[in-house]
Each structure stands twice: as C-alpha cells, then as structure tokens.
Amino acid sequence: xxxxxxxxxxxxxAELARIELTEEEIEKYQIHxxxxxxxxxKIKDVEGYDEEQLIAPWSENTHLREDKIGEMYDPKEVINxxxxxxxxxxxxxxxxGESEGA
Amino acid sequence: MSNxxxxxxxxxxxxxxxxxxxxxxxxxxxxxxANSLTNEIDLGYPGTLPTLNxxxxxxxxxxxxxxxxxxxxxxxFDRKNYFYPDNPKNYQITQDRTPIxxxxxxxxxxxxxxxxxxIKEMHIEEDTCKSAHRGNKTLLDFNRAGVPLLEIVTKPCIxxxxxxxxxxxxxxxxxxxxxxxxxxxxxGSMRAEPNVSLRKKEEDPFGTKVxxxxxxxxxxxxxxxxxxxxxQTKLYDQGQEIVPQTRRYDDKIxxxxxxxxxxxxxxxxxxxxxxIPFVVLTDEMIEEAVKxxxxxxxxxxxxxxxxxxxxxxxxKLVQNRPLSDYFNELLGEKINHQTASNLLLGDISAYLxxxxxxxxxxxxxxxxxxxxxxxxxxxxxxxxxxxxIIIPLLEEEKTIQEIMKDNNxxxxxxxxxxxxxxxxxxxxxxxxxxxxxxxxxxxxKFLMGQIMKETKGKANPKMTMDILQEELK
Numbered sequence: 001x002x003x004x005x006x007x008x009x010x011x012x013x014a015e016l017a018r019i020e021l022t023e024e025e026i027e028k029y030q031i032h033x034x035x036x037x038x039x040x041x042k043i044k045d046v047e048g049y050d051e052e053q054l055i056a057p058w059s060e061n062t063h064l065r066e067d068k069i070g071e072m073y074d075p076k077e078v079i080n081x082x083x084x085x086x087x088x089x090x091x092x093x094x095x096x097g098e099s100e101g102a
Numbered sequence: 103m104s105n106x107x108x109x110x111x112x113x114x115x116x117x118x119x120x121x122x123x124x125x126x127x128x129x130x131x132x133x134x135x136a137n138s139l140t141n142e143i144d145l146g147y148p149g150t151l152p153t154l155n156x157x158x159x160x161x162x163x164x165x166x167x168x169x170x171x172x173x174x175x176x177x178x179f180d181r182k183n184y185f186y187p188d189n190p191k192n193y194q195i196t197q198d199r200t201p202i203x204x205x206x207x208x209x210x211x212x213x214x215x216x217x218x219x220x221i222k223e224m225h226i227e228e229d230t231c232k233s234a235h236r237g238n239k240t241l242l243d244f245n246r247a248g249v250p251l252l253e254i255v256t257k258p259c260i261x262x263x264x265x266x267x268x269x270x271x272x273x274x275x276x277x278x279x280x281x282x283x284x285x286x287x288x289x290g291s292m293r294a295e296p297n298v299s300l301r302k303k304e305e306d307p308f309g310t311k312v313x314x315x316x317x318x319x320x321x322x323x324x325x326x327x328x329x330x331x332x333x334q335t336k337l338y339d340q341g342q343e344i345v346p347q348t349r350r351y352d353d354k355i356x357x358x359x360x361x362x363x364x365x366x367x368x369x370x371x372x373x374x375x376x377x378i379p380f381v382v383l384t385d386e387m388i389e390e391a392v393k394x395x396x397x398x399x400x401x402x403x404x405x406x407x408x409x410x411x412x413x414x415x416x417x418k419l420v421q422n423r424p425l426s427d428y429f430n431e432l433l434g435e436k437i438n439h440q441t442a443s444n445l446l447l448g449d450i451s452a453y454l455x456x457x458x459x460x461x462x463x464x465x466x467x468x469x470x471x472x473x474x475x476x477x478x479x480x481x482x483x484x485x486x487x488x489x490x491i492i493i494p495l496l497e498e499e500k501t502i503q504e505i506m507k508d509n510n511x512x513x514x515x516x517x518x519x520x521x522x523x524x525x526x527x528x529x530x531x532x533x534x535x536x537x538x539x540x541x542x543x544x545x546x547k548f549l550m551g552q553i554m555k556e557t558k559g560k561a562n563p564k565m566t567m568d569i570l571q572e573e574l575k
Contacts, residue, residue: 064156070127
C-alpha cells in the first residue's frame with residue numbers, strides 16, 4: 001500500500017474543493033489525506049459489511065411528505081441575509097462557466 | 103449529403119406539476135417575485151434536512167408508466183457534488199444509481215413507419231436556483247431551487263434531427279396529457295439537450311459525442327443538431343478529430359458555439375444521500391398512481407376515428423386538451439361525432455380563441471351541445487345560421503329554440519312544404535329546367551335561387567337541393 005497520495009491526485013482533490021495549496025501543504029496533505037482514506041476503508045473490514053447499510057441502516061420506507069405548502073421566508077429576510085443583493089435578487093461575483101447541475 | 107451516420111441521444115429535464123418543492127414545503131411556482139418562494143432547505147442552510155414530497159414519487163410512477171418504463175421499487179437518492187452558486191449546499195440531490203424508471207420507449211411515426219425511441223432511464227432530482235449574468239455580477243433567484251425535476255435520457259438510437267423533433271413532440275404531448283409537467287420550453291419547464299456523434303458505418307464504434315445545451319424551442323433542437331452534424335462532417339472530412347465538448351445554441355447567429363471543452367471525465371463524487379432513507383414503492387402505491395393517468399393521446403385518436411371522426415379532426419382535437427376532454431364526455435352519446443368535431447374545431451374554436459376562453463367557461467353544456475349537433479345534422483340549422491347565433495349560444499342561458507327565434511331563424515324543414523314550392527318554381531321556369539336537362543349544370547343554381555327567393559332564404563339548402571334534384575329526374 002502506498003503511504004501517500006500522488007501529487008496529481010492531491011491537486012485534483014484541491015481543485016475540486018477550490019482550495020489553493022502551498023508546496024508545503026501539498027506535501028503534508030499527500031500523507032494526511034491518504035491516512036484519512038485508509039481509515040475510512042477500514043469500515044469494509046467490519047463483519048457483515050454491506051454497502052446498502054451505509055445508505056440507511058434500516059429497511060423501512062422513508063417518510064413521505066404531503067404535497068402541502070408550508071411556511072416560507074419573507075423575501076426581504078432572504079436578501080438581507082445575503083452579503084449583497086440587487087433588487088430582490090441575491091448578488092454574487094460573476095461566475096464564469098456553466099452550472100454542472102440540472 | 104453527409105457521408106456519415108449521425109447518432110443522437112436526447113436528455114430532457116422536466117419540471118413536475120406539484121404544489122411544493124421536492125425536498126421542502128415551499129411553493130413550486132413560476133413567475134413569482136424573486137426569492138419569495140424559499141425556506142431554509144431551499145437556501146441550503148446548514149443543519150436542515152430534506153423531506154421527500156410524496157407527489158413527486160406519484161408523478162414519477164405515472165411518468166414511468168406512460169413512457170413504458172420498468173419501475174424500480176426500492177430506490178435511494180445520491181449527492182452529486184460540485185461548487186457553483188446556483189446550489190449553495192454544494193451538491194444536488196439526484197438519483198444516480200437507482201433511477202425510478204428504466205428500459206422504456208416512446209413510439210413515433212417517421213414517414214409512415216413506427217419507430218421506438220428507447221429510453222435508457224428517467225430519474226428524479228432537484229432543480230438549482232436560477233442565475234442570470236449581468237455584467238460583472240451574477241443574480242440569483244432561489245424560487246427555482248428545489249423544484250422537482252424528472253430527467254429522461256434516451257439511448258443513442260435517434261438517427262436524424264427529424265426523429266429528435268418527433269420524439270420531443272410526442273414526449274411533450276404524452277407528459278402534458280399525463281399531467282406530469284406543463285412542458286413549456288419557453289418557460290424552462292421542459293429543457294432538451296441533444297448529443298450528437300458521427301460514424302462512417304453502422305458497424306463502427308460511436309464517434310466522439312458533443313452535447314448541445316441552452317436550446318429554447320423544438321425547432322432550435324432541430325437546427326442545433328443539423329448545425330452540429332454539419333460541423334462534425336467538415337472536421338472529419340478535413341481529417342481532424344472531434345474534441346469532446348459542450349456547445350450551446352445561439353438563436354441570434356442560428357448556430358452552435360463552444361461552451362466548454364471536457365478536459366477530464368466529470369468528477370461529481372456521487373455518494374448515497376444519507377438524509378433520505380430508502381424509498382420503497384408498494385404495489386398499492388403504484389396501482390393508485392397508475393389509476394390517475396388520464397386517457398392518453400393515441401388512445402383518444404383511435405377512439406375518435408372509430409366513432410367516425412376524420413384523422414385530421416382527431417389529431418386537431420388531441421392537440422387541444424380542453425376540447426379533447428370536452429369531446430371525451432360525448433363518446434358514449436348517439437350523435438354524429440364527425441359533425442360534433444367539426445363544430446368544436448370550427449366556429450366554437452374560433453370563438454374561444456377570439457375571446458381567450460376555455461369551453462368550460464361558456465354556456466354550452468353537454469346537453470345543449472348534443473342538441474346543437476343534432477340540429478345541424480338534421481339540417482334544421484345551417485352553417486350560416488350557426489355563425490349568426492354562435493355568440494348567444496356560448497354566452498346566453500336561453501334554449502337553442504329561443505336563440506333561433508330571437509335571430510329570426512325559422513328554417514323550413516317540412517319537406518312537403520319545400521316540395522310544394524319547388525314544384526311551383528319548376529312550373530314557372532320551364533326553360534331553365536329544359537336547359538338543365540340538356541346538360542347545363544348551371545341552370546340548377548338559377549332554380550335554387552328562385553326557390554330561396556320564394557322562401558325568403560328559409561329553406562334548408564341541402565334538403566332543398568336534394569328534393570330539387572329528385573324532382574328534376
């Protein structure tokens with residue numbers, strides 16, 4: 001087993017998390033994060049390990065909510081909590097590129 | 103002509119017709135004041151928990167059934183992780199591994215031949231907030247955050263832009279009828295994203311796939327696919343490679359433009375959503391949902407045609423849901439259904455369109471409509487008469503007889519009376535009768551004119567013509 005992540009692997013993780021790292025940090029986290037991953041892997045050693053149990057440890061149906069409108073925030077409250085707003089919109093610095101979501 | 107075979111797949115996102123959002127009880131609404139339909143869950147505040155809306159599952163079952171999909175009875179949700187301000191909790195809750203429906207199809211008719219467009223899967227997920235870019239800032243509206251979506255993915259089995267268009271039209275028709283979604287592309291409640299690749303021969307592996315996003319209409323889906331086939335053909339002809347990428351359709355230049363190149367495979371680090379335990383569908387849940395599916399378009403067309411409605415009218419009726427629903431109430435009635443469809447699609451539609459009304463908002467009850475159809479069918483009312491009284495028919499509570507009286511419509515429908523007048527006219531116009539018998543077809547029109555003059559236009563034209571022809575034999 002390797003004792004640290006490759007530089008590329010670590011930089012990839014940093015990029016996904018949008019984190020900039022110094023050379024020192026890169027070296028440190030190559031080891032730290034690998035150790036973290038190894039620790040998590042140990043779950044698989046548990047007797048009767050079943051991936052589905054990680055989704056939910058019981059097989060009962062999830063609670064479904066009735067389709068009834070509930071309480072909502074006053075839009076003023078919403079925009080005032082944001083660092084910046086423009087009219088009723090929450091304002092953020094311009095985002096380059098497109099959403100990955102739907 | 104292109105020397106390449108196009109392979110097309112289409113991904114469709116649909117906003118579902120629920121009252122509330124998928125994971126929160128905030129209202130699912132369109133066109134409301136920005137950020138007025140939110141709560142702590144939609145805004146992704148820490149410590150909040152999603153609760154799954156039962157209606158989303160219900161609609162998902164219906165959609166899967168309508169699209170001939172198999173239904174997964176035990177499913178869970180997954181987190182798709184990415185950073186972008188349209189989703190402040192930094193993941194989208196979706197179904198990566200257990201889509202609610204899979205292995206389905208939609209049947210289309212291409213040049214008179216039936217073809218099944220295969221559906222790989224359909225899954226449920228949440229919509230992101232809406233972002234608008236204005237100069238150096240981006241504006242966010244969270245009303246859309248958490249709106250339930252259904253994503254429907256076809257297999258790469260579509261071979262032309264025409265097939266893609268027919269598929270999307272059929273999908274829209276089916277899902278609007280199934281009350282799944284409004285399917286309004288212009289409002290964003292239906293979003294279609296085709297992907298295109300080319301290859302030389304059927305035996306070859308699929309070529310490099312290019313996705314097209316941001317398409318605002320079905321006709322632009324067609325244009326986008328065609329432009330992409332053109333672009334890829336040119337590159338291949340020049341011996342170049344296709345770079346995997348996402349393009350968007352720009353309506354202004356009517357072409358696709360590069361949005362981003364996919365450098366590496368997406369790394370969304372999907373993992374099961376731990377806040378929502380398994381969703382287990384029971385047979386009862388499925389049965390209940392399926393029962394709610396209204397009669398679908400193809401079945402409507404078939405039944406209408408069996409009742410004697412022309413193919414053209416059957417299609418037109420189905421294209422107008424309120425009229426088709428109205429017509430469905432008349433299926434068991436002993437009336438001339440073709441006449442009924444003509445009436446609905448003709449003067450009644452014209453009135454409804456002019457006044458932006460739904461047929462349910464008029465005074466034309468089912469009983470009254472049946473009476474009207476019969477009056478027209480037995481020639482008591484002419485189409486000219488109908489035009490004269492269409493407004494009171496649809497706006498007033500009076501009986502049809504009263505309305506006819508108000509408008510001085512008293513047609514002579516007693517055939518003995520008409521025959522008497524016809525015989526008189528024949529007697530007085532022997533020359534014309536002679537002309538007609540010698541093959542001068544136009545003479546009959548003159549005779550008709552004389553009869554109408556005698557009756558002050560109150561003789562039913564069709565009946566009069568029939569009797570006149572009989573008398574002239």
